């Protein structure tokens with residue numbers, strides 16, 4: 255097996271507050287393989303942004319990785335200083351497209367000038383080489399290369415997002431992390447994003463980590479997925495396995511909360527409640543208060559991630575009732591008045 259590009263190993267991240275430490279991520283483990291598109295999915299407040307910000311040194315000043323390791327190409331990076339991150343990681347190795355990326359272009363500078371600036375700080379490219387490369391990238395993300403000298407306001411929202419992706423690809427990073435790339439966009443623009451992500455996949459070797467609350471976005475554009483709830487990774491594996499055979503109760507319900515072309519008439523589930531804010535150490539399953547199938551054990555310990563089946567490689571779920579999932583899924587189908595048995599009609 256090749257070494258993962260990025261690996262979270264039992265990572266806990268806390269914020270110090272005047273009410274005590276808030277545990278935003280607890281014991282999270284998952285990895286991203288070279289060249290793959292992965293999705294990190296979960297509702298608002300589940301710890302997605304905290305987890306990815308810890309990789310690029312973007313945690314708020316009261317936040318800290320308090321346990322575990324973050325390995326990039328096998329090297330521990332959780333304690334890197336700002337200087338080390340700038341020198342070794344940012345742009346060249348990992349580019350980050352933040353949630354409010356539309357505001358991240360400088361409105362007073364032509365986008366080509368922003369590219370030339372990144373090149374002069376982080377690479378040896380000459381100005382003309384930088385502009386040539388930027389034109390090529392505009393083509394990959396589906397923008398006309400003649401528009402590189404435009405100002406950000408001359409682009410629509412979707413075009414700005416693509417220009418930002420071209421900047422993120424500029425120094426040929428091994429990984430791009432995109433935080434909620436589709437949230438602020440309408441359905442037509444979301445569709446354009448899927449198309450250009452496909453072109454990025456076809457034309458570059460870059461891996462992508464997509465952060466989103468919408469599991470269907472991950473099913474559409476990724477190969478691997480990690481599902482996060484209340485700072486814990488509930489389930490991880492290939493998109494194919496988790497699409498066909500979601501095992502953790504949260505993944506099952508989350509999948510049923512979004513439209514699915516396999517079940518056009520299905521009623522969408524509403525998952526009652528919200529991910530909890532975790533004060534102090536976390537000693538139970540973070541989904542316990544919302545889970546229709548919780549048992550006493552779920553209050554006593556946080557369940558570990560375990561392999562779900564021998565045939566589904568890397569498919570892991572953190573639930574004390576993993577072995578009973580099939581029966582539980584049927585129960586849910588009955589409870590919700592659904593007609594299928596929880597398996598896709600293919």
Ligand SMILES: Nc1ncnc2c1ncn2[C@@H]1O[C@H](COP(=O)(O)OP(=O)(O)OP(=O)(O)O)[C@@H](O)[C@H]1O
Nearest residue numbers: 269271276278297298299300301302303304314531
């Ligand atoms: N600076 C902070 N100080 C204290 N708590 C924080 C801070 N930032 C985030 N949190 C808490 O950490 C938890 C995880 O938040 P985070 O923003 O990482 O989740 P998220 O899944 O990215 O949500 P969203 O999609 O809304 O950004 C939440 O309980 C949040 O209130």
